Amino acid sequence: MLNEMQMYELSEVLMKEFAEGALEKAISSLNRAGKLADWLEMMGLSQLLGGDIFYNPKIYGKILVLGDSRTNKRHLTGVAKSMGFSGDRFEFFLDYDGSQKYNYSKLRYSDKYAAVIVGPIPHSTVNKGNYSSAIVAMETEQGYPPVVRVEKITNNSFRSAMDELQQKNLVAA
Structure with a gap:
């Protein structure tokens, strides 16, 4: 429990941080x-x-699917719909080049996205900072949506990733 002076000092620090965008x-x-x-x-x-x-990204947020895929957007959307999800909740970048040029930093502190499912992507991507890849940056830095890695993007791996996100209560249909 903080004393009066500590409460005052904490209040001052929080007000400064909130003024700089922390809120x-x-x-x-x-x-x-x-x-x-x-x-x-x-x-x-x-x-x-x-x-x-009240907007709840778990229920309404987009689920981003990135990486080289063994299937196509139509099939993945069908899997999602069979699980009770609306097809418009998903954004797909299913080719190597698209995932290399994707602006990963736009995901940070954005409540538009509920989760990211990632398959094979290049290590050299934009906005990876000092990390070995953008995925490691998202898994390490605060403010990014949850990331689920899959070895390759197939209908089955996509379904498994979606099951994992639901079991962890990170997304809801």
Whole structure:
């Protein structure tokens, strides 16, 4: 438990961090984790949710599928639909070149995306920073949606990845 002076100091630091964009990142992370409503309730601000208009990426967020594929978008969308997902929840970049040029940094702190399923992609991609690949960067840095790796993108590996995301309660149909 913090004393009065420690509370004051913490308050000052938080106000400075929030002024520099930390609040937006925290809200995005809380929303992605499905905990924003709980946090707002603790703050006494649950009325800000406005009822059913609350966006939950687990239910509405896009699922990005990247990497060289042994199947096509139509078949993967069919698998997703058979699992109860809407086809428009998915973005596919199923070729080696598309995944090499994809702007991975746009995923960071974006509540548009619920998860990423990754198959074979080049190690040399844009926005990988000092990491060996963009995937390692996403798995290491905070603010990225959950990543599921598959050895190759097939109908079966896609179904398994989607099952894993559902079992971990990261996406919902």
